[in-house]
Amino acid sequence: MRPHAASPSTPGAGGIDIACLPWPAAWLDPDGIIRTMNKALGAVLGETAGPGDNFAIAVQTTDAAKLLLALTRLMDGAPSTLEISLQGRDARHFIASLAGHSTVGSKDGSVLLQLTEVTELRRQLREVQERESRWNHALVGSTSGVWDQRSSGDFYYSSIWRQIRGLGPDDPFPPTMEDWLELVHPQDRERVLHCIERQNAGDPDYSVFQYRELHRDGHYVWIECRGACVERDENGKPSRIIGTDTDISARKQQEEWLEGLSRRLKLAIDISGIGIFETDFEAGTSEWDEGMRRIFEVENDCEVQIGGFWESKLHPEDRARTLAYVASKIAELKPFTDNYRIIGRDGGTRFIRSNSLPFMDHDGRLKMIGVNWDVTEDQRLRQELEQQKMLAEARNAELERTRLEAEQSALHDYLTGLPNRRYLEEKLEEWRAGKGTLGSGIAILHIDLDRFKQINDTLGHGAGDAMLMLAARILRENIRITDFAARIGGDEFVVLLDHDGATATLSAIASRIIDQMRQPAFYNGQECRFGASIGIAHTLTRDIDAKQLLQNADIALYKAKNLGRNRFEFYKQASRTLLADTNRLSxxxxxxxxxxxxxxxxxxxxxxxxxxxxxxxxxxxxxxxxxxxxxxxxxxxxxxxxxxxxxxxxxxxxxxxxxxxxxxxxxxxxxxxxxxxxxxxxxxxxxxxxxxxxxxxxxxxxxxxxxxxxxxxxxxxxxxxxxxxxxxxxxxxxxxxxxxxxxxxxxxxxxxxxxxxxxxxxxxxxxxxxxxxxxxxxxxxxxxxxxxxxxxxxxxxxxxxxxxxxxxxxxxxxxxxxxxxxxxxxxxxxxxxxxxx
Missing domain, CATH: 3.20.20.450 (EAL domain)
Known part of the structure; x- marks a missing residue:
């Protein structure tokens, strides 16, 4: 393209002098040919286009058709506005306003083009979208903050982690352990250091601990820290530690509230108006103090007779049981406690608790002393306490559910639901240590989808995602419950199988997977065809390094793809040589x-x-x-x-x-x-x-x-x-x-x-x-x-x-x-x- 200069400062065909406009503008023919343009547009286009060129050549290919369509419709008399992007590695984005002769008074079919740049707005929008989608692939809906610390000095703290401490995205955090400890509550520092040391050492009793940390606003927040060392250097020292922090301040406040409620209840029992009585069975009378009379609503000058007033106050549903129980304890001359209900003057029910001691005095007279107190309020508080306990248990259950969901998200692929690469590595380490469901013999199938990129490119990522979910379903249906399938990234999957030495079984499984993945699938009415190439490596002992075995499967996969795809290959030492030759040729x-x-x-x-x-x-x-x-x-x-x-x-x-x-x-x-x-x-x-x-x-x-x-x-x-x-x-x-x-x-x-x-x-x-x-x-x-x-x-x-x-x-x-x-x-x-x- 030859260089162009802005056309002379003359009015356009529509009678408007665009040279005086501060924004990019031009007069176009109805088919998009530039008649004249101002300096602002010339600065934007540079050498891309100029007078005599079609403005569409300066527009990115995907927008050129929209521009030409808008020009065609413009001749019907309606002005048009659309967003376009100009050609170039760093494309600039504009809102293009097009006006025909019906809106600007032109008589000869000219089109007035005016551009307003929105490149910065587009950039800001992308940044906002990226920030909003960061955690769409992990810990969705979790209230836990994620942290990732490496011995190299690289640290990552999620937005929720910062929110817990009142920090913004750009706020700095203490760079050293000593600086951070200054934020920990003085009473917790020594214990926190010990917990971190044990947690890094892999002690399961310290995988979770709680402490208080100073919030940016000046108050302390309770934090429940869950963490584990996931990587160690050659000396066995932690090189990477990952975990989550959860703000449990509300839970701690609830626990403190429950403890306070219990203290108040005890105090109420200790200082409430306890009634004291002493009964002389031989005389047939009972002496009640003021507290007893207040509880049972008896006048101070009224004498209380045995077998009369007290018995009449008992709740009808409790009377027979209470009288029989008291009689049996008196006969045994043993202290006892009882709870029963009485009917008040207003007809309401109240709850009474009594502690009683029957005895024989020095004259051999049968007597009984004791205390009664009205525990109606206590009963109400107990019911409330039970409700709060149930609420606390429900909240704890919700927190536990959230924690399990966070662990699920951290170890599983968000799209297919299969375990992810991290889970695969843990599974291989588990196998190497002789734990888990896999036996000592193991086979690894490394699976790569064929033609998957073409589906993504032609039908979009929605179709690609649908094919990935279909591939995951096929893998689930073709392995046993003791086997393991994972998506390790893109269109790659890994399957771990128990292996007894029969390669024919592995061949049958691989063939079945390939055959099913070659079947046509449909997405929004469009036929999608993809296949699978599989590399297989196996061993009957745990002597081999798990990562080496996985690499062997990868080499076998490369050979399968190199031999034409839609096939499986077993690892052989010669395959490693072939891969080295291919890498050298590349x-x-x-x-x-x-x-x-x-x-x-x-x-x-x-x-x-x-x-x-x-x-x-x-x-x-x-x-x-x-x-x-x-x-x-x-x-x-x-x-x-x-x-x-x-x-x-x-x-x-x-x-x-x-x-x-x-x-x-x-x-x-x-x-x-x-x-x-x-x-x-x-x-x-x-x-x-x-x-x-x-x-x-x-x-x-x-x-x-x-x-x-x-x-x-x-x-x-x-x-x-x-x-x-x-x-x-x-x-x-x-x-x-x-x-x-x-x-x-x-x-x-x-x-x-x-x-x-x-x-x-x-x-x-x-x-x-x-x-x-x-x-x-x-x-x-x-x-x-x-x-x-x-x-x-x-x-x-x-x-x-x-x-x-x-x-x-x-x-x-x-x-x-x-x-x-x-x-x-x-x-x-x-x-x-x-x-x-």
């Missing part, structure tokens, strides 16, 4: 890109009827410094794994265009060249700008897309880039057609220029009537849609003759021309030109 590939060792080979394509050269497919080759020329099968899978496949695609295109220019200068250039494009490159928002910079001559380049990857995609970024390719007059070809799962509807949506029938369908055409019918059907479908057909894998003259008769347009294969370097292909093109001349 490092060499990255250096090869730096040293310009990747270059194109060309395979010529011919008109099926005239055999004239109509094109050339560019194929990547690697000039390895020690291994010679390597084909794509040796390094493209590694390039895809390390994310440099798109870079190789772009490099091959640039070199092919330079070679094409040389051929043009010599007058021997084929009409067009075709290059492969990877999935990652087709989703690149910068693809349009990169291709525009190459100044590709229209109709001379086509992009080949794999049918199995692209044909049924509905990804907005992909479709936008495909539209951009059409605008640049770059043809679209579907490679390996007939081997994927694409639909005719998907073919219509993509609108390719050419279909390339896969070599597997071409191979048996000379000998198979069914193959010829199938190829003919594909050609007829393409003809009806206005799509050309190229046949790959043309190995013989008979292949070429039959395919021409079936209506194929272009032929490509070893039988016509093998892939060759620039020099050899140039020589062949010169020879053909000489022969024709």
């Amino acid at each position: 490092s060499e590939l990255l250096r090869a890109l730096e040293n310009d060792e990747i270059f194109p080979h060309y395979q010529l394509q011919f008109d099926a009827r005239t055999r004239a050269v109509v094109g050339a497919e560019c194929l990547a080759r690697w000039r390895h410094p020690t291994r010679g020329i390597l084909g794509p099968d040796k390094f493209l899978p590694i390039a895809e794994e390390y994310g440099v496949l798109a870079q190789i695609d772009g490099l091959i295109l640039e070199k092919a265009l330079r070679n094409l220019e040389v051929w043009r200068e010599k007058g021997i250039a084929p009409p067009k060249i075709s290059v492969n494009v990877s999935a990652r490159r087709l989703t690149d928002p910068e693809l349009a700008r990169g291709l525009a910079d190459l100044h590709i001559k229209p109709g001379t380049v086509s992009f080949e897309l794999l049918e199995s990857v692209f044909l049924d995609r509905q990804d907005a970024a992909v479709m936008s880039n495909l539209d951009m390719l059409r605008r640049l007059a770059i043809d679209i070809e579907i490679d390996d057609f007939g081997t994927g799962h694409a639909s005719i509807v998907g073919l219509l949506n993509l609108k390719p220029t050419t279909l390339k029938i896969d070599r597997q369908l071409i191979e048996d055409v000379p000998d198979s009537q069914e193959q010829r019918i199938l190829v003919k059907s594909i050609i007829q479908i393409a003809r009806s849609l206005g799509i050309k057909v190229t046949a790959e894998g043309v190995e013989t003259e008979e292949h070429a003759r039959i395919l021409a008769r079936l209506g194929c347009d272009v032929l490509q294969g070893y039988g016509l021309a093998r892939p060759a370097g620039f020099g050899d292909v140039s020589e062949r093109l010169r020879n053909r030109k000489s022969a024709q001349g």
Whole structure:
């Protein structure tokens, strides 16, 4: 893109002088072409666009369509406002206001564009969203604060942990143990140090302890600390300690309140109006003091007779029992306590407690002394105490439930509910120590989902999450209750199985898992297909290090994926060597890109009827410094794994265009060249700008897309880039057609220029009537849609003759021309030109 300057300071077509506006503004044609713009917009766009350019090229691909649609609707008379993002690595975001002639008085269809930048607002919004979602994956709903301390000096304290202490997100915390102890209550410091020492040592009796710490506001809060050392250094010293802190101040206040209530109850008993009596059974009278008379509502001058007043006050439901009990104790001459109810003057019931002592005096007279007190209030307090106790127990149960939920969240994957990597490591340590449900023989299945990233990229993370949950369910259904399955990250799972030495059993389980995961699944009406690759390592003893066994399974998994995926492999020592070779080759590939060792080979394509050269497919080759020329099968899978496949695609295109220019200068250039494009490159928002910079001559380049990857995609970024390719007059070809799962509807949506029938369908055409019918059907479908057909894998003259008769347009294969370097292909093109001349 050439640099532009802001247009002169002249009024726009609508009569408004935008030069005096402080914000970015421009007058556009109805189709988006910039007529004039002010300096503010020129500063924003830089060299991206200027007068005479379509403003949409400065907008990110995903927003360009929205802008063009808004311009179209604007001509109906309604102004429009939308949010757009401009091109660039650090994209800037704006609110674009569009007004047509009906709102600004224009007579010639001009559009007034005004931009208001909202980049900072968007950034602030993302920061808020990130803070709000931090704990969505752990301790959801927990009231406990999480802390993570490392011997390296790295510390993490959650927001709840800080809230407990009255600290804000940016407030500093004492950097040393000595500084922190100054915040601990003086009476708790010595005990806290001891508890921390025992907790770090792994003493289960000290996994939980309580102490008081100074709140920022100046008061002390009670904290219940739960923690454990999860990592130790080579000397056995703690290197990482993780735990939770819970504010139990409310619980402590409740406990203190209950203790106070008990003290008040005791005091009430001690100082309440106790009534004292002494009964002389021989005289038939009982002397009551003032307290007794107050309790039983008796006048002070009234004499109390045995067998009369007291008995009449007893509650009818208690009378028979109480009289029989008192009589039996008197007969035994033993002290006793009794509780009973009486009826008051107002008809209400009151509760009485009595302590009595029957005895014989020195004259041999039977007497009894004792005390009574009204415990009605005591009974009420007891009932209240029971209610508070039940409430406290319920609160404690809730706290325990919260603690268990926190432990569950810390050890399980939030999405699938399977144990997480931390739980897996604990399980392996448990097995190594001879604990838990797993026996001494153990097998590890390391499982990686195939094609999962493509589902995420095409149908979104919702579909990806649904497939992960499906994979977790399949694993649960195919293992025993004593076995163990975990999701350790992304689309990776690990299964631990009891192993008795029978590898056939492990093979059967792995095959069953692979078969079930290969079955089609549906998400929102869309078919999703994925598979699984499995690496297996096993042992019959605990002599091997658990981490080494897990690494062996990982190496076996790599081998399974390297051999074509959707399969399982057992670990062998040779696999470790293969992994080392692959890692070395990947490092060499990255250096090869730096040293310009990747270059194109060309395979010529011919008109099926005239055999004239109509094109050339560019194929990547690697000039390895020690291994010679390597084909794509040796390094493209590694390039895809390390994310440099798109870079190789772009490099091959640039070199092919330079070679094409040389051929043009010599007058021997084929009409067009075709290059492969990877999935990652087709989703690149910068693809349009990169291709525009190459100044590709229209109709001379086509992009080949794999049918199995692209044909049924509905990804907005992909479709936008495909539209951009059409605008640049770059043809679209579907490679390996007939081997994927694409639909005719998907073919219509993509609108390719050419279909390339896969070599597997071409191979048996000379000998198979069914193959010829199938190829003919594909050609007829393409003809009806206005799509050309190229046949790959043309190995013989008979292949070429039959395919021409079936209506194929272009032929490509070893039988016509093998892939060759620039020099050899140039020589062949010169020879053909000489022969024709």
